[in-house]
Amino acid sequence: MRAPETVGRNVCEQEPPTFGEAERHTGRIAARLTEEIASGGLDLPLPGGGSTWLRWERLRDLAQEDLSLARLAEGHTDAIAILSELGGPPAEPGSVWGVWAAHPPGMPLIADKTGGNWRLHGAKPFCSGARVCTHALVSADIAAGERRLFAVRTDETEPRTGTWASAGMAASDTLTVHFDGVDAEPAGRPGGYVGRPGFHHGGAGVAACWFGGALAVARPLAARADRVEADAHLLSAFGAVDRELYAAGSVLRRASREIDDHPRDGSRAAVLAARVRAVVADTCTRVLRRTGEALGAGPLAGDAAYARATADLCVYIRQHHAERDLSELGTLVAPGTWMGAANDY
Known part of the structure; x- marks a missing residue:
């Protein structure tokens, strides 16, 4: 010593x-x-x-x-x-x-x-x-x-x-x-700012930013998975991350089409934005956890871009208010409404 x-x-x-x-x-x-x-x-x-x-x-x-x-x-x-x-x-x-x-x-x-x-x-x-x-x-x-x-x-x-x-x-x-x-x-x-369909369109657009942030966080894991020495545990983590990102990207693409098809439908826009934000925020949380667990502390200490992307995404997705926003989504698609909209799935 x-x-x-x-x-x-x-x-x-x-x-x-x-x-x-x-x-x-x-x-x-x-x-x-x-x-x-x-x-x-x-x-x-x-x-x-x-x-x-x-x-x-x-x-x-x-x-x-x-x-x-x-x-x-x-x-x-x-x-x-x-x-x-x-x-x-x-x-x-x-x-x-x-x-x-x-x-x-x-x-x-x-x-x-x-x-x-x-x-x-x-x-x-x-x-x-x-x-x-x-x-x-x-x-x-x-x-x-x-x-x-x-x-x-x-x-x-x-x-x-x-x-x-x-x-x-x-x-x-x-x-x-x-x-x-x-x-x-x-x-x-x-009241015009929040009363227009575009308020919800903008809220869904924020989720597109979250999604891009999740892609940035996942990038080092993808690079590690592409190496010959990648083990089964790391590949499993990357497979789970890929699944989550694919699902979130698909939801965003579908939502963009629905907005273009019904640009002035405020009620539809409110439900759509709540769903999109909930899905993408949950994806970001899962990507952060899976990537962090698979890569460990090394990249957080040595990779400035990854460390910044991780810190930024952790903060940015807090614009989604977790259970409070899910409760609002549940209210918007309460059983009477939901049964009539089951064909949306």
């Missing part, structure tokens, strides 16, 4: 750790997002327009590259779709949009109208792209307990650093943003 002073000396002589890599990665993701927008890479077909799968396929592929990039791209493209549906202000060329619509308890964002102008006051958590978005669609409470969507320029907002603790999805620059009388332009009528 080495003496304590020898251990200390060796540590001091080692190359110091590199600080700031997380910030640099966040900057790279922001640059990739603006590059995609400028090049037209995010000029995607609108949901329900006949090419929904092409839209989701692009989000899936971006998620395989980086889930934070996909999260920001999904927010931007969702905002463009919402503006199209609700008749909001057109997006300026080169602008970067987000959708900031979380409403956790205890953090109200209030919209008031004074002299014909709307202004926002308060705080909004979970604002992805808080420092890269030039514009955002923001939901806020108005009089009589109603909620409305507003378009804002983000140069008037105040992102609060240090309000995202997790390493997972850190590069999505998701922060709490404060609004102190920020000018806002209404997008649609009160």
Whole structure:
């Protein structure tokens, strides 16, 4: 056993750790997002327009590259779709949009109208792209307990650093943003944001990002399974992962066709989104577990891309609220409704 002073000396002589890599990665993701927008890479077909799968396929592929990039791209493209549906202000060329619509308890964002102008006051958590978005669609409470969507320029907002603790999805620059009388332009009528079929189409599109993240997590396991020395246990794990991914991909493809066939059916869209999100979230959970158990700690310690993909996916799929969302799905397809829809399976 080495003496304590020898251990200390060796540590001091080692190359110091590199600080700031997380910030640099966040900057790279922001640059990739603006590059995609400028090049037209995010000029995607609108949901329900006949090419929904092409839209989701692009989000899936971006998620395989980086889930934070996909999260920001999904927010931007969702905002463009919402503006199209609700008749909001057109997006300026080169602008970067987000959708900031979380409403956790205890953090109200209030919209008031004074002299014909709307202004926002308060705080909004979970604002992805808080420092890269030039514009955002923001939901806020108005009089009589109603909620409305507003378009804002983000140069008037105040992102609060240090309000995202997790390493997972850190590069999505998701922060709490404060609004102190920020000018806002209404997008649609009160309740219009959640009352349209497109709300559910967008929710299903998020699952396409989760799916791409699961593909990225599974990639090292696929590479290991392709080696001659792969044993039966590893091949069994990879077979299970392949099964899960195939099933989730099939569900997404079918859902995209149903959305294109029934773009204005809100009730169908609600059921479809709940099913798709439940299936894909469960697939992601299984892929994370199977891959982690098969590969062990080595790749988490030595493969930065795999470690990041794993951490990101663990956080991102928490947008699915497990039993709470399954309860909502059960309510939507309660026995009376379900018996009439059994031919859907």
